Amino acid sequence: MGDDLSSVEDTALVARARAGDTSAFDDLITRHREKIYMHIGFMVRNEEDALDLTQETFIRAWRSLARFDGGASFLSWLYRIATNAAIDLCRKRKNRPQIEIELGAMAIDAASRTTPSSPETPGAGLDRVEIKRRIEAAFSELSPEHRAVIVLKEIEDCSYEEIASRIGCSLGTVMSRLFYARKKLQVLLGDLHEEF
Amino acid sequence: MKNSDQNEAQWDKTRALLKAHLAVPPLQHPDFINIQVLKSIRHEGKPRAAVALFPLRWLAWSGAGALAAAVVLTLIFLPHHFRPRSEGEFISQVIEARAEMPQLSLSSFHTPDERGVVLWIEGSEFIPASEVVR
Numbered sequence: 001m002g003d004d005l006s007s008v009e010d011t012a013l014v015a016r017a018r019a020g021d022t023s024a025f026d027d028l029i030t031r032h033r034e035k036i037y038m039h040i041g042f043m044v045r046n047e048e049d050a051l052d053l054t055q056e057t058f059i060r061a062w063r064s065l066a067r068f069d070g071g072a073s074f075l076s077w078l079y080r081i082a083t084n085a086a087i088d089l090c091r092k093r094k095n096r097p098q099i100e101i102e103l104g105a106m107a108i109d110a111a112s113r114t115t116p117s118s119p120e121t122p123g124a125g126l127d128r129v130e131i132k133r134r135i136e137a138a139f140s141e142l143s144p145e146h147r148a149v150i151v152l153k154e155i156e157d158c159s160y161e162e163i164a165s166r167i168g169c170s171l172g173t174v175m176s177r178l179f180y181a182r183k184k185l186q187v188l189l190g191d192l193h194e195e196f
Numbered sequence: 197m198k199n200s201d202q203n204e205a206q207w208d209k210t211r212a213l214l215k216a217h218l219a220v221p222p223l224q225h226p227d228f229i230n231i232q233v234l235k236s237i238r239h240e241g242k243p244r245a246a247v248a249l250f251p252l253r254w255l256a257w258s259g260a261g262a263l264a265a266a267v268v269l270t271l272i273f274l275p276h277h278f279r280p281r282s283e284g285e286f287i288s289q290v291i292e293a294r295a296e297m298p299q300l301s302l303s304s305f306h307t308p309d310e311r312g313v314v315l316w317i318e319g320s321e322f323i324p325a326s327e328v329v330r
Contacts, residue, residue: 020242026230033229034222041220050220051229058233065243128217135217154211155218182207189210 010074018065029058032075036082042151043086043144045136053089057082072165079166083148090144131192138188146181153178 010031016024036057041050060081061068068077142150148167152158158166163174223229301318 018243022234022238025237026234029230029233030226033226037223037226037229038220042218045218047221051223054229055232055236058229059236062233062237062243063240131213132217135213139214139218150214154214182210185210185214186203186206189213190206192213 011070014065014068014070014074017062025058025062028074032078033058035075036078039079039151039156040082040086042155043083043147044089045140049089053082053085056085060085076162076165080168083167087144087148090147134192135189138185141188142181142184146177146184149174149177150181150185 010028013024013028017028033054037050037054040053040057041047044050044053057078061078064081068074139147139150145167149163152163152166153160160171160174164171167174299319303316304313
């Protein structure tokens with residue numbers, strides 16, 4: 001995911017931040033805020049909550065900087081905090097994310113890996129609003145843990161090892177969660193395939 | 197086409213749908229996050245130092261110590277408490293208990309050392325003249 005190149009600089013910034021240098025921490029926020037926001041946004045499906053949780057993630061990170069041992073990259077560590085915060089919120093909402101992201105707000109950064117590779121996406125012939133509604137509904141049926149692995153694997157293209165590191169569980173757990181999450185989505189969205 | 201290939205193809209379609217329709221709008225005012233976070237952490241001051249592991253270790257040792265003490269006390273007292281007693285430990289023992297009248301309960305106790313016998317009668321103020329104590 002390209003974290004390696006920046007990990008050395010992150011480590012230096014983390015060391016300064018640990019000593020109480022808020023400008024170093026400010027740099028860390030600037031460097032990672034977009035990725036963390038997108039990750040949380042994919043999981044919680046609500047712009048306001050994503051913004052709040054992004055702030056909360058960085059505040060929690062500041063409080064726990066002493067516990068960051070540098071074993072994984074700083075970004076992976078942030079992802080873990082962000083994923084846990086998003087899972088907690090989804091649980092609080094009784095696993096029902098609010099579907100409030102507007103279609104009109106879908107202007108995605110051209111460099112983002114989340115942008116569809118082809119402009120002609122599956123289901124293009126169907127009513128996009130209806131397809132989106134179906135997909136959001138199916139996604140909301142997943143447990144927060146399953147949602148996290150689907151986002152990391154299928155949308156953010158992480159490897160199994162990266163996912164395990166970012167959500168803090170074993171490779172086997174990642175594979176198992178991914179298997180069941182995919183199966184559930186296939187069942188819920190299988191009929192959409194027949195339309196294209 | 198094999199079943200697994202079909203499943204893979206199906207999943208590719210689902211993945212494309214997810215990527216196309218689960219998009220998240222980009223961050224509108226990214227600096228807002230910095231401002232809010234910095235405001236909060238400046239209020240808190242320096243990051244907290246790592247919590248020493250001593251209390252946890254101390255708790256673990258205390259728990260283990262308490263458990264060991266419980267096991268030792270159980271081993272000392274429990275077998276003794278349930279050990280079967282010999283006849284010699286009793287002061288007296290019931291050697292015969294029989295009553296021909298239904299309301300009468302009669303027990304005789306024999307004390308081996310004192311060479312005495314105690315009769316314990318319940319259910320009657322006196323022994324009727326028609327009855328004989330043997």
